[in-house]
Amino acid sequence: MTFLLLPLLLASLFPSSSCNKANKHKPWIEAEYQGIVMENDNTVLLNPPLFALDKDAPLRYAGEICGFRLHGSGVPFEAVILDKATGEGLIRAKEPVDCEAQKEHTFTIQAYDCGEGPDGANTKKSHKATVHVRVNDVNEFAPVFVERLYHAAVTEGKLYDRILRVEAVDGDCSPQYSQICYYEILTPNTPFLIDNDGNIENTEKLQYSGERLYKFTVTAYDCGKKRAADDAQVEIQVKPTCKPSWQGWNKRIEYAPGAGSLALFPSIRLETCDEPLWNIQATIELQTSHVAKGCDRDNYSERALRKLCGAATGEVDLLPMPGPNANWTAGLSVHYSQDSSLIYWFNGTQAVQVPLGGTAGLGSGPQDSLSDHFTLSFWMKHGVTPNKGKKEEETIVCNTVQNEDGFSHYSLTVHGCRIAFLYWPLLESARPVKFLWKLEQVCDDEWHHYALNLEFPTVTLYADGISFDPALIHDNGLIHPPRREPALMIGACWTEEKNKEKDKAGDNSTDTTQGDPLLIHHYFHGYLAGFSVRSGRLESREVIECLYACREGLDYRDFESLGKGMKVHVNPSQSLLTLEGDDVETFNHALQHVAYMNTLRFATPGVRPLRLTTAVKCFSEESCVSIPEVEGYVVVLQPDAPQILLSGTAHFARPAVDFEGSEGVPLFPDLQITCSISHQVEAKKDESWQGTVTDTRMSDEIVHNLDGCEISLVGDDLDPERESLLLDMASLQQRGLELTNTSAYLTIAGVESITVYEEILRQARYRLRHGAALYARKFRLSCSEMNGRYSSNEFIVEVNVLHSMNRVAHPSHVLSSQQFLHRGHQPPPEMAGHSLVSSHRNSST
Structure with a gap:
């Protein structure tokens, strides 16, 4: 166990x-x-x-x-x-x-x-x-200034937002300890302030007469409140006042007509106050929008100017003076320009439909149809309307014409600063083509003249006589073709829709007179004048430039001595000139050669405001200067007025039988017309002369034109039953002159030479009906030029009808006609040729 x-x-x-x-x-x-x-x-x-x-x-x-x-x-x-x-x-x-x-x-x-x-x-x-x-991180590093000494200079009397900036850095790794939270000026009683970013500004205006150099100490703290190990020193120098500006120019510049090119700033120079510049740009602007239609142009009437420039005839006025034969313009608001030309205002809800056929001068048949060669010509003042949608077009003209082969269509529209021309050669087969231009003139709310030449497929647009090719050409095949029905409308266009809601178009909407009513849209908002079309033949570039180009503007011609790096740009209307360069002295030289020029002999007097703006770029942005704007004006002086002097027999008598003949009696058989210009001339001083030297005037005869003469009655009007004034109509028509003959006056209108007017007026006759009990008449003759701007003296002829004289029965009592001839010209005391006159109510314009 x-x-x-x-x-x-x-x-x-x-x-x-x-x-x-x-x-x-x-x-x-x-x-x-x-x-x-x-x-x-x-x-x-x-x-x-x-x-x-x-x-x-x-x-x-x-x-x-x-x-x-x-x-x-x-x-x-x-x-x-x-x-x-x-x-x-x-x-x-x-x-x-x-x-x-x-x-x-x-x-x-x-x-x-x-x-x-x-x-x-x-x-x-x-x-x-x-x-x-x-x-x-542990705040082990102290801030360190990038520079030990900072230096800056200021001009006395100024408060600066920032004079200079000091900067410190910190070697710590975390935002808490590496960032500089604030700076501090350690020196007491200094007129300076430093912010948390290191920017230093002055707290009071510094004076050169006081302290000229300020020295003080600044320190920096990181966000852990550790102070810089070594502080920085700052020195600020006070400079006396220096004003960067243009020096050596005159506010008022006088220009005498006929002086050619006049330098505007012959002694100008730029004061930069020792500030180094690396770029200078100056813009000179001449304001002429208040002169007639945007600038100084020839003062003749449109009809007279066309004749002088050699323009072809055959143009049709689409916006004529309202009258029995031109009632389609009656509903528009009418204004008059400085040259008395007619202006129509379109308020964005109105349009006019021009009737076809003989009334408007346009037919619907093949002989008068729209070809692929025509010229549209008009004056327009248009600005961008704030309350209009950005996508909404405004129609200037819209036209559908019936040709032998079918219908053609075109329209001219504006959209903001763009102008577009749509052309449809044949509605049945061809596709439409749209030409586009973008021009500042379209939307600047100033007067400009436009001429459009169509030589299909080429289209050229002229603005103030300067040609512009289209920027874009679109093949707009998706556009729905307009109704195949002849119609011509100005100020709007129509759509294909039936006008079932007519009230949407407003009370001013326009309906066609045939077919279904049209729905109107794309109304124009602005001013139009001198609207005409000529089919079959184009105006040449030279004619358009002669008719409508500005005769005044800024000028620069010293290109040969233009310094290196200098650039010059002038806009098409010569109202804006820009200079750009990098060297002050070279720039001064270039600006001294900018000029004003007016090519008209009789320039329109008055003020032309002038503005010079300058932008500079400096090597140091902190101390960069600013150049103030320069404003002045060009005063175009009153031109030396032409003195038109009429002279001849001032009083004569003839037997009644001579007046009762079929030809009557010439009123001005020996008429003489002279035109001269008086100008001031300084008298030469003789060395022995002890008195005062005074100016005198001398007169130079010039070859010039007249644009109208008038024969009027002194006293009662003519009694057509007993008396009349006669002129050869064939001679007038041959020279393209117009005649108006009434019981009160007889006028001849049209531009022609003095010689031609002398010849025609010498043929003017006074005729009495047989048995008329008239014994004396007084006739007044006056002539004018430049669309009535200058007038002659009034030449008065007194005529006596001798009823008691009978050369056949009493030859011994016949008095020589020379006994009744009294020569004279009745010039006014102050010489009437010097006086500017307003247009007479009966004179041609």
Whole structure:
């Protein structure tokens, strides 16, 4: 019995070797750890704490954790086991870590058990867990200024938002300790202030007569309140007042008509106050929008100017003066320009439909149809209307014409600053083509003249006599063709829809007179004048330029001496000139040669405002100068007025039988018309003369044109039953002159030379009906030029009818006609040729 119990006891005290060697499970740790270590320390605080578990516990060795291993390249950390039984461990830095060198570290960690015995055989490892360790910064570095000494200069009498900026940096790694939170001026009683960004400004206006150099000390603090180890010194110099500006220019510039090109700034120079510049740009703007239609142009009437420029005849006026034969313009608001031309206002709800056929001068037959060669010509003043939609077009003219082959269509529209011409050669077969231009003239709310020449497929648009090719040409094949019915509308266009809701178009909507009513849309908002079309022949570029180009503007011709790097740009209307360069002296020279020019002999007098704006770029943005705007004006002086002098026989008598003849009696048989200009001339001083030298006037005869003459009655009007004035109509028509003959006056209108007017007026005759008991008449003759701007003297002729004279029965009593001739010209005391006159109510315009 004793021998049986002893082996059992030994077996319980000493387990078999097969049981001790059992290591069935791997250690287990968390999948990820977050750690924090303070800079210059080595202990890492982990979350969660580092514990490794083994399911073989509580077996010795197999259930114990012997250690941890770290994996990664150059990991500055190590892991140690604190308690094998519980698996507790920690991570620590091998040496103090530096945040400035590396802010974060990432590596992996594994736990391993003690194996199956003291020798560590059959050790098992856990999975690899990721460890992220962030190094917390310590405020170990003080701020350091980028510069030890800061220097700036200011002009006296100014308050600056920023004179200069000081800057300090901090070597710490965290935002808390690496950022500079504020700066401080240490020197007391200084008139300066520094903000948290290091910007220094003055708190009062500095005076050059007082302190000329301010020196003070500034320091910086990081957000951990650590002060800079070394403070910075600041020096601010006060300079005397210098005003960057243009010097040596005159506000008032007088221009005498006929002077050619006149320099606007002959002595101008730019004062930069020693501030170095690397770019200068100046813009000179001449404002002429208040002069007639946008600028100074020839003062003749439209009809007279067309004749002078050699324009072809045959144009049709689409917006004539309202009258019995032109009633379609009666509903429009009418204005008159400075040159007495007719202007129509379209308010955005109105349009006019021009009747076809003889009334409008346009026919619907093939002989009068729209060809692929025609010229549209008109004046327009148009601006962008704020309340109109951005996508809404405004129609200037819309026209569908019946040709031999079918129907053609075109329309001219504006859209913002764009103008578009849609042309449909044949609605039945061809596709429409749309030509587009983008011009600042279209939307600047100023007067401009437009002429559109169509020589399909070429279209040229002229604005103020300057040609522009289309920027874009679209083949708009998807456009729905308009109704095949002749119609011509100005100020809007029609759609194909029937106008079932007429009230939507407003009370001013226009309906066609044939077919279904049209729905009107795309109304025009602006001013139109001088609207004409001429089919079959185009106006040449030279004629259009002669008719409508501005005769005044800015001028620059000194290109030969233009310095290196200088650029000159003049806009098409010559109202805006831009200079650009990089050298001040070269720029001064160029600006001194900018000129004003007016090519009209009789320029419109008055003021032309002038503005010079300058933009500069400096090498130093902090101290860059600003050049104030220059405003002046050109005064176009009153031109020397032409003196139109009429002279001839002022009084004559003739027998009644002469007046009763079929030809009557010439009123002005020896009429002479002269035109001269008087101008001021300084008299030469003789060396022996001790008195005062005075100015005198001299007169130069010039070759000029007249545009109208009028013969009127002094006293009662003519009695058509007994008397009449006669002129050769064939001679007038041959020269393109117009005649108006009433009982009160007779007028001849049209531009022609003085010689032609002399010839025609010498043929003017006075005729009496046989037996008329009239004994005396007085006739007044006056002529004008430049659309009535200048007038002649009034030449009065007194005529006596000798009823008692009988040359056949009493030859001995016949008096020589010379006894009744009195020559004269009756000039007014102040010389009427000098006087500007308003247009007579009967004169031609």
